[in-house]
Amino acid sequence: MKILLGIPGGIAAYKAADLARLLTKRGHTVRCVLTEAGSRFITPLTLASLTGEPCFGANPDMNEWRPSPVIEHIELARWGDLVAIVPATADSLGKTANGLANDLLSTILLATTAPVLWAPAMNTAMWEHPAVQANVARLKSFGHAMVEPVEGILACGEEGAGKLADIERIADAMRALGSVRQPSLMGKRVLVTAGPTREDLDPVRILTNRSTGSMGIEIARSLRDVGAIVHLVLGGDLAAPYGIETLRARTAAQMMSACAELWPRMDGCIAAAAVADQRPETIAGEKVKKGDGPENLVLVRTPDILLNLGAQKREGQWLLGFAAESEHHIDHAHGKLMKKKLDAVFVNDISNGKAFGDQENTLTPVVAQGPQAALGPLPKDRLAQALVGWWAERLGLQIENQK
Ligand SMILES: Cc1cc2nc3c(=O)[nH]c(=O)nc-3n(C[C@H](O)[C@H](O)[C@H](O)COP(=O)(O)O)c2cc1C
Numbered sequence: 001m002k003i004l005l006g007i008p009g010g011i012a013a014y015k016a017a018d019l020a021r022l023l024t025k026r027g028h029t030v031r032c033v034l035t036e037a038g039s040r041f042i043t044p045l046t047l048a049s050l051t052g053e054p055c056f057g058a059n060p061d062m063n064e065w066r067p068s069p070v071i072e073h074i075e076l077a078r079w080g081d082l083v084a085i086v087p088a089t090a091d092s093l094g095k096t097a098n099g100l101a102n103d104l105l106s107t108i109l110l111a112t113t114a115p116v117l118w119a120p121a122m123n124t125a126m127w128e129h130p131a132v133q134a135n136v137a138r139l140k141s142f143g144h145a146m147v148e149p150v151e152g153i154l155a156c157g158e159e160g161a162g163k164l165a166d167i168e169r170i171a172d173a174m175r176a177l178g179s180v181r182q183p184s185l186m187g188k189r190v191l192v193t194a195g196p197t198r199e200d201l202d203p204v205r206i207l208t209n210r211s212t213g214s215m216g217i218e219i220a221r222s223l224r225d226v227g228a229i230v231h232l233v234l235g236g237d238l239a240a241p242y243g244i245e246t247l248r249a250r251t252a253a254q255m256m257s258a259c260a261e262l263w264p265r266m267d268g269c270i271a272a273a274a275v276a277d278q279r280p281e282t283i284a285g286e287k288v289k290k291g292d293g294p295e296n297l298v299l300v301r302t303p304d305i306l307l308n309l310g311a312q313k314r315e316g317q318w319l320l321g322f323a324a325e326s327e328h329h330i331d332h333a334h335g336k337l338m339k340k341k342l343d344a345v346f347v348n349d350i351s352n353g354k355a356f357g358d359q360e361n362t363l364t365p366v367v368a369q370g371p372q373a374a375l376g377p378l379p380k381d382r383l384a385q386a387l388v389g390w391w392a393e394r395l396g397l398q399i400e401n402q403k
Contacts, residue, residue, distance in 0.1 A: 001028045001178045004080035004112075006105040007047070009037020011155040012087035012121040012164040017042055019086055019167040021050045023174070033057040033076065033105045035092065057104045073104055077111035082178045085109075087121035087164050090132050096144075097135035115177040119147040119170045124160030147173045147242065166239070172221070173242040179225035185392060186227035191259060191266045192220040193273035193305070195235030197252045201297070202284035209274050213238045215322075215361065216272030218384035220244050223270075226388065231266070233258045235273055252276050252302035263309050268318040270387075271309070276302055310341035320391065323366075324348045333366040343367070344394075346375075346387065365390060 003023055007016045016032075023030045032047040036058035044055035056076060077083075085092055085105070092106070101107040109116065118139060126132060127149060136146060147170050152163035164170075194216020199207040213236040220232045221241050232246045233255055240246035249255035252275045263269065278299035306321050313319055321342045323333040326349075333345040346363040361383055362376035375386045 001174075002079055002081045003028050003030045003174065003178075004076060004083045004108065004114075005030055005032045006035070006083060006085040006092070006108070007032055007038040007042065008035045008085065008087065008089040008092040008105065009039075009041055010087035010089045010121050010164075011041065013038055013041035015164055015167055016086045017046050017050060019170060020047055022167060022171055024051050026171070029053060031056065031076070031079070033108060035103055035105050037089070037091075073107040074111055076104075077108045077114075080108075080112060080114050082115050082117065082174055083109065083112050084117040084119065084170070084174055086119040086170060088118040089120075090122050090126050090129075090135075093118065093120060093132060093135045093139065097138040116142075116144040117147065117170075117173055117177055118144060119165055119173075120149050120162075121164035122149070122162050123154060123156050124158055124162045127162040145173060145177055169239065169242055175221070176224055176243045181227035182392070185223070188228045188267045189231070189265060190223050190228045191231050191233065191262050191269040191271075192216055192223065193233045193235075193255060193259060193269075193271045193275075194220065195238065196274050197235050197255060197276045197302075198250050199252070199276050199279035199302070200283045201280050202286065202288045204287050207276060207278075207280065209276065211274035212236060213273075215380050215384065216270075217241055218380045219270050219272055219387060221381070222384040222388040225385075226392075231262050233262070233273070252279065252305070256303040256305050256308065259305055259309060260312075263312060264314075266317065268320070269309060270320045270391075271306055272322050273305075274324065275305055278302060304340075306336075306340045306342065313341055318343045318391075318395070320344045320346070322346050322348060324350045326350050329364070330366060330371050333364075334370070337366060337368065344391070347371075363387065367394075 005020055007013050020030050020032060030051040031053045032055045034044060034057035039058050047055040095106045096109045101110045147165045149162050150165055151161050153159050154162050195213025196209045196211040213234060217238060220230045223230045224244055230244045232244050233249050234246050235249050247258045249258050255275060279302050281298040281300045309319055319342050323336055323345050325332050325347060329347045329349055333347045337345045345366045347366055360377050360379050362374050364374045365372040375390060376383050
């Protein structure tokens, strides 16, 4: 993707350098445009060196309105697949919200027809000011996207809302905005489950597993990118992805009730969560002391989410599950598919400690007719795209390649 990264004069401008580096490492072409104030915080030399592309805008090396055979603001506006402003200042938000264009960046922002993303950062009182909030609402009404600032300790020493969102989240929002929507998957409602469950033994001890939730989160992102409306039910500690309605669930019972509530309204479900099969029969109210602990733990069954969803599956709904197996992979997966009325099971080979937490993985889809060609080995983000593409193809839907 060709990304135009506008950098106005906020104290968080140094984080834009990290973002430019991250995006370049991920294979995007990034061109930075500095405002006059932005160039007081970060140098064009840093940005040009990190991106391998020239840095535009107000800076000592390159006159903003230099004589040129091309009209630079129009050329740049046409060049970008996406324009992102990081960190968006109160001033830059206000200018574009009101149609002002008195420097290269603000002029590009009026001239572009590409998606625009703002990641604001400022003092809490500034962020909460009605003028700033009105400008943000106005920009959203133009179809511009926002990665809202978060709460934290700000550079001015205050604590509150106004801190620049995490750069990984900003990069995720850019990915979502720059993706090729697929007409066939637009508007389809898909439930995705991800992550481990945690069953309490007492206030400090839990029964859990080694799943992180990264595979399910990547599947949710891939579905979001092609235009599906994704509902994610997420266990574990990983951050919720951008633009996805996310419900946090700690225990198997919580995950079950969240899924049961959503399922009747969904077109399909991909269940990638590693749900505990058992939980302790009782949860001690106080921390169990060394000598008092029971010799054996008494465990009881947790609700079987996939079995329940399968039993309630209506005509036209599809249900895909995962099986983490360390032996007889295909036989076990096929048994699970039949018992739980699944349309496909993706088999994860976890022998020798593979799959959980790893960045690269292989999945073998198993359908009623038997195992299919394996997907991978691939990094989990690419594997998730391959999985969504494979399923869309089986449904007879077309998927175009992402940039
Ligand atoms: C040290 C310093 C830090 C600043 N940090 C911010 C900030 O975080 N957010 C913001 O909206 N403005 C901040 N400002 C104010 C902007 O720099 C000022 O409004 C400027 O005119 C913005 O111009 P621009 O939007 O064209 O880059 C800061 C100013 C200074 C001197």
